[in-house]
Amino acid sequence: MQDSRAETHTSMAAHEVLAVVLQIRQERLSVLLWRRARPPFEKCWVLPGGRLGTAEGLGESIRRQLAQKVDVRDLAHLEQLETRGDPGRHPHGRTLATAYLGLVPADIDPVIPGDTAWHPASDLPPMGFDHAAIVHSGRRRLRAKLSYTNIGFALAPPEFTMSELSRYYRAALGHDVAATNLRRVLLRRGQIEETGESVPSGRSGGRPAALFRFRVRRLEITDAFAVLRPPQV
């Protein structure tokens, strides 16, 4: 390994943390964006975040920065997504960015500052830097994890009916999800359970829907997911 002191100061670079904060809003998967007031990319939309502080960890930093945008307690899930360090990604000089994926349950309407807004993740406004690509990474990650983890807990409110939940899944996945099948899959996996209560059905009557909740509200990987699993004893 070469002597690291030889190029010590050349490897110093600004580092920022960003977050792709997603929420289902009016049946659409939406992302929280911030409108830049200054060049570069003035008046373009970018991901919330900012410079990494001197003595804070990466996750710590993005939580602090997000607290200026949404109440941190609104985030049901936060995980590291990817780090980008292309030399040309920031016009004003070398800047690395570590992006996180954050999820806000659908029942919450966080107070957000005037310079931020929710945008449909499938119809992004003009965005600065490489942030549009990062949003796509976040969507991909969410879609994949809906398949083999219990990450739905971070999209849904604490209690929900199966038809509500299927609409959340539809918005996040981009295609129809049959409530019948969703119920069976999640029940068999032990991800959800009935609360025992039920709510009268929507606008025009119908059978009252049972209420469900996620049994665990932090990320778990579906054990039966792995193929080529160890021979069972």
Place this chain on the structure above:
Amino acid sequence: MQDSRAETHTSMAAHEVLAVVLQIRQERLSVLLWRRARPPFEKCWVLPGGRLGTAEGLGESIRRQLAQKVDVRDLAHLEQLETRGDPGRHPHGRTLATAYLGLVPADIDPVIPGDTAWHPASDLPPMGFDHAAIVHSGRRRLRAKLSYTNIGFALAPPEFTMSELSRYYRAALGHDVAATNLRRVLLRRGQIEETGESVPSGRSGGRPAALFRFRVRRLEITDAFAVLRPPQV
């Protein structure tokens, strides 16, 4: 968002890139480690890597640095793993590290410098910094991806018999993998195909084994993997 200029210089930090380079060696999953000659962690083992250069991207940088350890052409796969930025992770000052996962096919024996060595991934020597934890992340990632991608191509040689391949999977997964089932799974998924040739079986005779190859030698996600998939047309 706060004025980033207010703390511009405080967010400058050293950034390094590291690699968890894995290979199946003598039936064991092994990781390439470098023995430090200087404090901190003198004589401990650490991951290969080093400071990020001024004008290079992250992936570019780790490829360059690995070229000093293993021939870059030996790497069949390289992907970003995670970024660590804990303030206390480096005793000499703030250092962020972006780790990559690299895989070397089992038939290659790369020329490596004298200060590096392969170690069993399940029996690591005393390691510096947080690098042991990063190795564990790499193992987890590999194990998971063996389940739902064709990443086996990066562990196996270009051609192999099913019993060879099942030994590679066993070493990487840490449990027995029946050659019969592996064959069916990978064939059905279209990941592997017969070459048409066969080799006489090993030491004490037996039916000659058919040779297989991976159809695609770059990462692909198994399409049928997703649950809650779109309704088929």
Place this chain on the structure above:
DNA sequence: CCTAGTTTATGCCTTGTAGGCGAAAACTCG
């Protein structure tokens, strides 16, 4: 040349998950 031993390949079967579909249940409204 034949047989025993070894290894690989094939076929049959069981299990379990995903998912479609229709009937039944449980409500609202007129």
Place this chain on the structure above:
DNA sequence: CGAGTTTTCGCCTACAAGGCATAAACTAGG
């Protein structure tokens, strides 16, 4: 009470994963 609506349940199919026994194809020894 009956029509319309929504949810729930049960039945069925499709298919992947995986266990196991047997067949196939070779080597080596007598």
